[in-house]
Amino acid sequence: MGKNILSFIQSVIFNRKFQIGVVIILFLLPTLFAAREACKDLNEFSSPRQESVCTYLIEEKPVTSALLLSFTQMFILIILASNWNLMGGFTGYIDFGHAVFFGLGAFGTALLMGSSRWEEWPAIISDWSFWPAMIGGGVVAAIFAILIGSATLRLKGPYFSIAMLGTLVAVREIVRLSTNYSGGGLGLSLPVYLNRPLFYYLSLIILLIVVNFIKWLRATEFGATLVAIREDEIGAEMRGINTTLHKITAFTVAAFITGAVGGMWAYQNTFIDTDIAFQQTRTIDMVMMSMLGGLGTVSGPVLGSIVLYWLRDIVWANFLLYHQIFEGVLLIIIVLYVPNGIMGLFKKENDGTTLRDITKNWFKQSSKENKPNGGQKE
Amino acid sequence: MDFSDLLIQTLINGILIGGLYAVMMLGFSVIWGVMGVINLAHGDFLMVGAYMTWVLNKTYGWEPFVALIVILPLMFLIGYITQYTLINRILEKPHLVALLVTYGLGIAIASTVKVIYTANPRITITKFSGYLEFGEVVLPVTKSLVLVAALIMMVGLYIFLQKTRFGKSMRAAAQSKEAARMVGIDINRVYAITFGICIALTGAAGMLISPIGAINPFMGTAWTLKAFAITAMSGLGNIPGALLGGMVLGIVENLLATFVPNIGSGIGIITSYILLVFVLVTKPQGLFGGLKPPQDVS
Numbered sequence: 001m002g003k004n005i006l007s008f009i010q011s012v013i014f015n016r017k018f019q020i021g022v023v024i025i026l027f028l029l030p031t032l033f034a035a036r037e038a039c040k041d042l043n044e045f046s047s048p049r050q051e052s053v054c055t056y057l058i059e060e061k062p063v064t065s066a067l068l069l070s071f072t073q074m075f076i077l078i079i080l081a082s083n084w085n086l087m088g089g090f091t092g093y094i095d096f097g098h099a100v101f102f103g104l105g106a107f108g109t110a111l112l113m114g115s116s117r118w119e120e121w122p123a124i125i126s127d128w129s130f131w132p133a134m135i136g137g138g139v140v141a142a143i144f145a146i147l148i149g150s151a152t153l154r155l156k157g158p159y160f161s162i163a164m165l166g167t168l169v170a171v172r173e174i175v176r177l178s179t180n181y182s183g184g185g186l187g188l189s190l191p192v193y194l195n196r197p198l199f200y201y202l203s204l205i206i207l208l209i210v211v212n213f214i215k216w217l218r219a220t221e222f223g224a225t226l227v228a229i230r231e232d233e234i235g236a237e238m239r240g241i242n243t244t245l246h247k248i249t250a251f252t253v254a255a256f257i258t259g260a261v262g263g264m265w266a267y268q269n270t271f272i273d274t275d276i277a278f279q280q281t282r283t284i285d286m287v288m289m290s291m292l293g294g295l296g297t298v299s300g301p302v303l304g305s306i307v308l309y310w311l312r313d314i315v316w317a318n319f320l321l322y323h324q325i326f327e328g329v330l331l332i333i334i335v336l337y338v339p340n341g342i343m344g345l346f347k348k349e350n351d352g353t354t355l356r357d358i359t360k361n362w363f364k365q366s367s368k369e370n371k372p373n374g375g376q377k378e
Numbered sequence: 379m380d381f382s383d384l385l386i387q388t389l390i391n392g393i394l395i396g397g398l399y400a401v402m403m404l405g406f407s408v409i410w411g412v413m414g415v416i417n418l419a420h421g422d423f424l425m426v427g428a429y430m431t432w433v434l435n436k437t438y439g440w441e442p443f444v445a446l447i448v449i450l451p452l453m454f455l456i457g458y459i460t461q462y463t464l465i466n467r468i469l470e471k472p473h474l475v476a477l478l479v480t481y482g483l484g485i486a487i488a489s490t491v492k493v494i495y496t497a498n499p500r501i502t503i504t505k506f507s508g509y510l511e512f513g514e515v516v517l518p519v520t521k522s523l524v525l526v527a528a529l530i531m532m533v534g535l536y537i538f539l540q541k542t543r544f545g546k547s548m549r550a551a552a553q554s555k556e557a558a559r560m561v562g563i564d565i566n567r568v569y570a571i572t573f574g575i576c577i578a579l580t581g582a583a584g585m586l587i588s589p590i591g592a593i594n595p596f597m598g599t600a601w602t603l604k605a606f607a608i609t610a611m612s613g614l615g616n617i618p619g620a621l622l623g624g625m626v627l628g629i630v631e632n633l634l635a636t637f638v639p640n641i642g643s644g645i646g647i648i649t650s651y652i653l654l655v656f657v658l659v660t661k662p663q664g665l666f667g668g669l670k671p672p673q674d675v676s
Contacts, residue, residue, distance in 0.1 A: 094474055155658050157474070162654075163658065165418075165599070166654055169603060169647055173647050174648060280599065281485075284485065287478070291478075324492070325485075325486050325489045325493065328486030328487075329486050331478060331481065331485070332478075332482040335478045336479065339475075
């Protein structure tokens with residue numbers, strides 16, 4: 001019975017027509033919002049039908065500004081989780097500090113848009129318009145990824161994870177200390193531009209591009225190489241693969257997209273400071289969402305983000321005070337009891353892309369722990 | 379104050395804080411050494427100890443050092459229960475699982491404390507304050523007491539590990555789980571008591587932190603990172619090494635804070651981060667050797 005429901009859900013979710021339909025609905029959603037805004041301006045209605053439609057839109061509130069914001073946040077989280085999955089899932093380098101690129105992108109964009117509080121800030125890199133500034137934020141994050149990655153990507157396993165966690169904490173402190181650039185505790189204010197549909201469409205388009213890009217990447221030789229590094233890094237090296245170059249490239253691509261999204265988020269938020277830009281919970285979000293969906297799969301982070309986002313929305317709405325406790329406990333529960341994620345429930349047999357396989361292969365177990373199925377109780 | 383006095387003062391400050399660092403990371407490195415678990419919730423247990431001290435100090439006016447008689451048994455119990463309910467499930471699993479589970483545990487602990495006591499920084503008041511003056515150089519009384527307490531704790535742990543029967547079984551379990559089982563050591567009990575002792579020690583170190591600085595629910599991550607950095611320098615469960623590593627970190631931190639202009643206390647975490655990455659990149663086995671998991675992780 002349970003299997004039937006699962007396979008039905010699977011057949012619906014992975015149906016191409018269903019996916020395209022969802023995307024079309026998502027694209028049409030803001031028109032209802034725009035129609036509602038237009039209705040508010042009308043004083044008298046030209047026809048009874050228009051009046052009934054407008055009454056419905058205004059009184060029933062099918063699409064509000066808050067709903068668009070919710071969706072935008074969800075799209076951003078999906079993009080971040082998919083990016084994190086590029087390193088954490090495909091390459092097998094679990095990154096506990098990925099939010100550092102988000103924060104750097106946000107600060108880079110803010111500074112390029114001329115929100116510096118410093119008098120002597122050079123004019124040539126300020127007052128940029130939003131689009132080049134967003135790309136600039138991504139570039140800042142990517143350059144930092146190349147610098148930091150060439151050191152930390154030499155570390156293996158838990159060492160990499162903790163070094164990246166350290167990167168996040170250290171960079172946050174450095175940014176906080178360099179008051180000239182970051183505004184210190186005051187933070188930076190960006191030019192105010194309230195346009196929900198714009199950010200909605202922008203994040204939706206980036207989301208579609210990123211997910212399809214990662215899907216394409218997974219199918220190319222480059223993606224296969226990343227998986228080979230995850231499975232057996234020394235073996236891959238012996239085959240003549242330049243593993244360091246591949247790792248740094250994947251790391252930089254992920255950092256670039258994360259940084260650009262951070263820039264977009266900063267512009268949408270209109271105010272940033274070190275604590276909200278380098279929020280540690282953002283990393284946890286990425287890790288949890290990828291894990292809940294299924295580590296190392298293309299659709300896993302997308303599904304995981306959607307499920308977790310709405311689940312958390314319910315928690316926030318009802319138990320705001322306890323939401324972080326909930327996150328910590330949920331992470332433990334996911335890791336212990338649903339290690340393969342939602343995609344693992346769908347899969348008939350493991351093909352080396354689920355968490356259990358990754359962990360089994362990635363951390364070479366010493367012989368004493370070498371039990372079938374990784375020492376887990378079934 | 380001329381340069382040599384300033385230098386001596388900086389070194390003294392570094393050594394005083396170094397003792398605290400050393401005792402603070404011992405719990406982390408012993409758990410790693412005996413059970414092979416990298417405990418990312420370490421800093422949060424430390425924070426719990428500090429908050430217990432603060433609560434006792436605030437409500438009953440207890441001296442921080444007296445609070446130990448409550449903290450040690452209570453933290454032992456917390457550690458014991460955590461081991462049986464949570465850590466036991468992840469022992470046989472890969473390190474990644476342990477990392478994620480302890481990370482989640484750390485967030486849960488920190489947020490629970492935040493919900494109960496809000497995120498405001500708290501300060502514990504002690505009667506042992508003030509300074510002893512030696513010419514131009516001053517010796518803060520509280521920090522000196524903290525160093526003495528840290529040294530006593532370390533000597534206690536050292537004697538416990540080297541001389542007692544239980545300490546020997548802990549070391550045996552660290553060397554080889556199978557062999558320890560064969561000679562009749564109840565490995566689960568050893569693990570649970572080890573975890574309990576280490577958490578109790580961590581809580582005691584938290585007590586040492588509370589009188590010399592402000593505490594808040596989210597200070598844990600920074601301390602975990604410092605513990606990791608010193609572990610990378612000193613190796614696992616190596617008490618003299620821990621003392622040396624703690625002193626190095628404390629002195630480097632204080633030298634930077636004193637002689638590089640325009641940086642405040644935030645430099646500590648950056649120093650330990652740079653030390654950590656530098657040691658791990660150049661010497662993956664740790665500065666004096668003896669880090670465990672990297673051999674397993676190829």
